[in-house]
Amino acid sequence: MRRWTRVVTAFVLAGSGLVVVPPRSSCAAQSPPAATPAAGEEAAQLRHELEALRQEYGARMAAIESRIAALEAGRSAEAAPAPAAPAPTAAPAPLTTAAVPPGAATEGGPSSLPVYGGGAAASKVFNPDMAVIGDFIGAVGKTPGGGEPSLEMHESELSFQAVVDPYARADFFVTVGPDQVGLEEGYITFPTLPGGFLMKVGKMRDAFGKVDAQHNHVLPYIDRPLVSKNLLGGEDALADAGISVARLIPNPWLFLEATGQVYRGESEVFKAPTRGDLAYVGHLRAYQDLTESTNLDLGGSIAYGHNGVTADTTTRLLGIDATLRWRPLRRSIYTHLVARGEVAWSRREEPAGPLSAVGGYGYLEYQFGRRWFAGVRYDNSERADVPGLRDTGGSLILTYWPSEFSQVRGQYRHTYFGEGHKADEFLFQFIYAIGAHGAHPF
Amino acid sequence: MRVPAIAALALLAAGPPVRAAVNVMTATEDLADLTRQVGGDRVKVESIARGYQDPHFVEAKPSFILKLAKADLLVVVGRELEIGWLPPLIQQSRNAKVQVGADGYLDASLTVKILEIPTGQITRAMGDVHPLGNPHYWLDPDNGRRIAKAIADKLARMAPADAPYFASRYADFDRRLGEAEKRWDALMAPYKGLKIVTYHRSWPNFADRFGLDVIGYVEPRPGIPPSPGHTIELIAEMKRQNVKILLVEPYFDLKTPQSIGRETGAKVLVMPPSVGGEKEITDYIQLFDYDLGLLVAAIKETGAK
Numbered sequence: 001m002r003r004w005t006r007v008v009t010a011f012v013l014a015g016s017g018l019v020v021v022p023p024r025s026s027c028a029a030q031s032p033p034a035a036t037p038a039a040g041e042e043a044a045q046l047r048h049e050l051e052a053l054r055q056e057y058g059a060r061m062a063a064i065e066s067r068i069a070a071l072e073a074g075r076s077a078e079a080a081p082a083p084a085a086p087a088p089t090a091a092p093a094p095l096t097t098a099a100v101p102p103g104a105a106t107e108g109g110p111s112s113l114p115v116y117g118g119g120a121a122a123s124k125v126f127n128p129d130m131a132v133i134g135d136f137i138g139a140v141g142k143t144p145g146g147g148e149p150s151l152e153m154h155e156s157e158l159s160f161q162a163v164v165d166p167y168a169r170a171d172f173f174v175t176v177g178p179d180q181v182g183l184e185e186g187y188i189t190f191p192t193l194p195g196g197f198l199m200k201v202g203k204m205r206d207a208f209g210k211v212d213a214q215h216n217h218v219l220p221y222i223d224r225p226l227v228s229k230n231l232l233g234g235e236d237a238l239a240d241a242g243i244s245v246a247r248l249i250p251n252p253w254l255f256l257e258a259t260g261q262v263y264r265g266e267s268e269v270f271k272a273p274t275r276g277d278l279a280y281v282g283h284l285r286a287y288q289d290l291t292e293s294t295n296l297d298l299g300g301s302i303a304y305g306h307n308g309v310t311a312d313t314t315t316r317l318l319g320i321d322a323t324l325r326w327r328p329l330r331r332s333i334y335t336h337l338v339a340r341g342e343v344a345w346s347r348r349e350e351p352a353g354p355l356s357a358v359g360g361y362g363y364l365e366y367q368f369g370r371r372w373f374a375g376v377r378y379d380n381s382e383r384a385d386v387p388g389l390r391d392t393g394g395s396l397i398l399t400y401w402p403s404e405f406s407q408v409r410g411q412y413r414h415t416y417f418g419e420g421h422k423a424d425e426f427l428f429q430f431i432y433a434i435g436a437h438g439a440h441p442f
Numbered sequence: 443m444r445v446p447a448i449a450a451l452a453l454l455a456a457g458p459p460v461r462a463a464v465n466v467m468t469a470t471e472d473l474a475d476l477t478r479q480v481g482g483d484r485v486k487v488e489s490i491a492r493g494y495q496d497p498h499f500v501e502a503k504p505s506f507i508l509k510l511a512k513a514d515l516l517v518v519v520g521r522e523l524e525i526g527w528l529p530p531l532i533q534q535s536r537n538a539k540v541q542v543g544a545d546g547y548l549d550a551s552l553t554v555k556i557l558e559i560p561t562g563q564i565t566r567a568m569g570d571v572h573p574l575g576n577p578h579y580w581l582d583p584d585n586g587r588r589i590a591k592a593i594a595d596k597l598a599r600m601a602p603a604d605a606p607y608f609a610s611r612y613a614d615f616d617r618r619l620g621e622a623e624k625r626w627d628a629l630m631a632p633y634k635g636l637k638i639v640t641y642h643r644s645w646p647n648f649a650d651r652f653g654l655d656v657i658g659y660v661e662p663r664p665g666i667p668p669s670p671g672h673t674i675e676l677i678a679e680m681k682r683q684n685v686k687i688l689l690v691e692p693y694f695d696l697k698t699p700q701s702i703g704r705e706t707g708a709k710v711l712v713m714p715p716s717v718g719g720e721k722e723i724t725d726y727i728q729l730f731d732y733d734l735g736l737l738v739a740a741i742k743e744t745g746a747k
Contacts, residue, residue: 166543191533191535191536192537193536198533255505287503288505289503289505292492330495330692331693331695332693333496333499333693370667370695403566403666404526404665439525439526440499440527442501442502442527442530
């Protein structure tokens with residue numbers, strides 16, 4: 001900071017020097033012809049020269065100011081070297097000159113635009129898009145333990161997202177829980193690598209199945225399905241530091257994308273005893289439009305890594321997922337239907353031998369008004385580390401959207417735990433977002 | 443005998459210079475048609491959104507990723523209209539040409555006249571307000587001309603050999619649009635200052651151009667669905683000002699507009715704001731022919747002033 005101030009001061013001084021010096025030199029060039037007889041005449045001459053100088057100085061200042069303004073406008077108009085589009089010659093009606101907020105700058109503007117915004121806007125133009133999403137959960141009803149607290153500010157997610165340079169963008173999601181702050185995700189994405197690869201490097205949520213990659217606030221229910229809690233690591237899933245590479249597989253029939261991820265192996269499921277024990281996640285996604293309103297999305301996933309029970313025990317996960325969506329385009333904001341199912345198998349090695357478990361869920365969602373969504377979910381899952389215990393459950397979910405930026409949700413949940421306990425609970429949730437407008441999840 | 447045959451074949455092969463068409467994706471069908479107007483058969487164009495679909499809420503389907511992956515040029519409406527769905531598509535396209543700021547990314551809003559740029563403090567208490575101005579700017583034919591010009595210039599830079607072709611296509615479009623504008627202006631001249639109500643703020647450029655006075659909206663705030671309180675106020679205001687025309691975009695529910703129509707005697711017009719909004723609207727000029735025809739018929743029917 002100190003150094004910066006010094007640099008800026010030096011720069012300003014140098015700049016003002018540039019401004020001051022030229023008039024003095026021109027003054028020196030003009031004053032010599034002082035072969036004037038009378039002092040009065042000389043004084044008049046001097047006054048005249050001084051006036052001329054003042055005018056010249058004023059003109060220079062104006063020119064410099066306008067150049068600075070132009071430079072600043074150029075900077076706020078576009079950072080990347082966008083090709084300058086010729087001004088529209090056909091219809092030169094006056095364009096609007098009202099100030100445009102800094103976001104306009106990211107659009108890639110030709111330099112022939114009228115001057116929008118000013119110096120104040122330019123200072124913020126490279127700030128990342130920021131947003132905060134609040135997620136408040138309440139719970140009532142009896143449960144044998146391990147349920148949600150009665151009232152909880154479950155999570156506040158802070159997001160910072162921006163383009164890094166012409167080759168990459170960066171996304172950071174910091175989650176503030178009731179008693180801890182964590183980096184949910186923080187990664188750089190290289191979207192245009194040669195060979196059609198999309199690479200992410202950083203801490204990421206994993207690509208296993210569908211529910212793993214979803215942040216809490218985009219889930220269509222309040223809690224995660226039992227299979228997620230029992231087999232896939234729950235809320236944090238396999239989120240870890242790693243590298244992800246995804247590529248489209250060209251074929252004439254459908255959208256096919258393969259994703260491969262390498263992680264350090266420190267997540268809710270994996271624990272790497274040594275540096276070499278990395279965890280791996282693979283996902284294959286196939287998507288096809290059946291009609292303009294209906295589409296089918298299928299996925300297969302695999303994950304492998306050390307589970308940390310002993311030095312060489314591992315856990316292997318396999319999963320399949322299927323989603324059928326229907327949304328009529330003419331009424332797209334009023335109605336849609338989503339049916340989704342996910343099944344996962346876990347094979348966890350322990351000193352006594354491998355433990356196998358399977359689990360899954362089915363979910364159906366129907367939007368019956370611009371602001372109203374109803375859902376039903378069925379859960380069934382064994383537990384990864386307790387052989388022979390199977391939990392089952394069912395939920396009814398109702399969601400109301402006051403606007404795109406907030407939602408209120410209620411969920412009735414019945415759970416039958418493997419030990420023989422039952423739980424009937426009602427959960428409610430408020431989610432609200434401020435700041436930059438994020439993309440809608442698909 | 444054989445030599446001349448081979449020579450003829452070679453001549454045939456080399457004959458008309460075969461150039462690959464520029465592969466263009468556009469956000470909306472309006473931009474697709476304007477691209478077609480100036481690009482002719484030297485471009486291959488497809489739109490992501492359909493004309494009868496709310497352009498604010500398009501789903502980011504992976505099938506669009508495949509199309510964007512192959513595009514040479516992406517033309518967007520801009521002004522944050524596509525903010526909810528286009529950024530992830532662009533990123534996942536893995537196509538360096540169409541990334542924001544790249545040569546193959548054209549924001550059509552940068553050379554047009556933009557209305558309703560908010561000044562002063564803006565908050566979402568105003569609804570889903572567009573901080574960069576109203577993105578429905580293509581509904582002024584003069585803006586259509588500016589967009590066409592920007593696209594023609596961009597295509598000329600991308601395929602310099604075809605630059606004269608694009609320039610002449612643009613000149614032809616400009617001429618046809620000019621003639622149509624004379625027709626439209628004459629059609630609308632008797633109705634200057636006509637008071638109307640619209641569902642969403644989709645029509646400021648249209649109203650500005652054709653001298654309509656939008657006195658209210660069915661939505662209490664942009665993007666917020668109608669509320670009973672606001673609807674009652676709107677009905678009272680429409681009665682007071684004797685408003686007889688209510689425009690509704692084809693993707694909105696007609697229940698509230700129709701009850702407003704019953705209360706006020708106003709005619710509810712389902713008016714497509716985009717090419718493709720109705721089957722017969724296949725190009726940009728037809729869009730205005732259709733909409734203005736609908737409007738004038740309704741004015742005559744209701745005796746609106």
